[in-house]
Structures are given as C-alpha cells and as structure tokens.
Amino acid sequence: MKYLSHLFFGSMDISPETASVRRVTGLILALTSFVALSVAVSSCSNSARRLPVIYSFQGLHTTFINEDSARVDFPQKYAGNVFVMSFIYTHCPYVCPMTTQNLRTLQDSLADLGIKGVRFVSLTYDPNRDTPQVLKDYALSRGINLSDWDFLTGTKTNIDSVLDRVRIKYNFVDSSYVKGKLVYFVHHPDECALVDGKGRIRGLYVGSKLNYADIIRDIKRLKG
Numbered sequence: 001m002k003y004l005s006h007l008f009f010g011s012m013d014i015s016p017e018t019a020s021v022r023r024v025t026g027l028i029l030a031l032t033s034f035v036a037l038s039v040a041v042s043s044c045s046n047s048a049r050r051l052p053v054i055y056s057f058q059g060l061h062t063t064f065i066n067e068d069s070a071r072v073d074f075p076q077k078y079a080g081n082v083f084v085m086s087f088i089y090t091h092c093p094y095v096c097p098m099t100t101q102n103l104r105t106l107q108d109s110l111a112d113l114g115i116k117g118v119r120f121v122s123l124t125y126d127p128n129r130d131t132p133q134v135l136k137d138y139a140l141s142r143g144i145n146l147s148d149w150d151f152l153t154g155t156k157t158n159i160d161s162v163l164d165r166v167r168i169k170y171n172f173v174d175s176s177y178v179k180g181k182l183v184y185f186v187h188h189p190d191e192c193a194l195v196d197g198k199g200r201i202r203g204l205y206v207g208s209k210l211n212y213a214d215i216i217r218d219i220k221r222l223k224g
Helices: 002-009 016-045 095-112 132-140 156-165 212-223
Strands: 062-065 071-074 083-088 119-124 149-152 171-178 181-187 192-195 200-205
Touching (some): 095 119, 095 212, 119 156, 132 149
Antiparallel strands (some): 083 192
C-alpha cells in the first residue's frame, strides 16, 4: 500500500492535507474524463438524429417498372436501406446528365470507401418516352453499375404520388413537332434526396453540383 501511495501521490513526506487535495483532484480529473467520453460516445450514436426529417415516403405504396421491366414496389423495396434518389428524364439536355454522372461518381466513391448497402434510385418525369429499354440504354451508355441502382418509370399518377411527397413541381414546356415527331422538354428542379431505411427524406442536394463531402458525411451518419 505504501508503494502504491508513492506511485499516485509522489513522496510520502507530505502532509495529510496535501494528500487529501491530491485525492480530490484525481477524482475530479477522472470524473471529467468519464463525462467527456460519455458525451463523445453519445454524440456518435446520435449523429443521425442531427439530420432533420424533411419529408417522408412513409405510408406511400406505389408501383413502378425498372430498366429490366421488373415490378418495383416503392418505397417498400428499399426498406432498411439508405438510398439516394434523383428525378430525371433521358431527353434532358443539361442538368439530368450532370446529376446522373455525379451520382455515378458518388456510387464509385462509396465503393472505394468501403461503404456498403447504399442504393440509388432514378425516377423519370417523362414516362411517355422513358420506357424501360430507353432507361437501360441511358444507364449503360454512362457506365452505371445497375446492381444497386434502379431506373424507374410508371404511370403519371404513380410518379406524381412520389413527387408530391418531396414537394417537386414540374411541367412540360417548349413542345413542337420536328419531322412529325413531338419534341418537348420538362421544366423541373435540380435536386436529389437522401432517404433513410424508414423511408424518410433526411437530406436534399443540388444534383448537378453535388457536394460529395456533404452527402458522404450524411450517408455515414445515417448508417451509424
């Protein structure tokens, strides 16, 4: 015991008052370290809670067709998975190709970082032209790995039921006939959504100017 006292409190040639002060100081330091560690652990475990619930797909049950003409129940297919969702159409001349390319880069980056289990979903605004084969050609021409990415089309009613949940408004503009074929564009916002495993939208990002650091940070938070 005398040896241990020497280790913790130095020389034994000290007054009882000094030894008592040192014991109290040691206890305070130990308690402070414990509290700091508890806060750090709590901060990590609750990091996902700092992401707000912006919108939600909860309670929605609708059906789409993917690029392989397979039925997809939305959002039930993705229950339990974090997924990144974009809203595009294949005839878009500017922001949609940029958004798709940026998400492909994100897909590759997550693989490089060893972050698994994140899925990607792209829903078309334009079901009349974006058939499953058109969507598949669009994806393959961009070298997209379709093992964890669905390109979805369906009825306008079903598409609108999803877009309404994320407060997206769009309209068809600049329509004209070229060589007897109707040509038109879609005026739409440029954003993609980060959705948690419960179907809640936890982040919105500018798709054509995607900030990779921000969305990867938020994905890590949701995956814990």
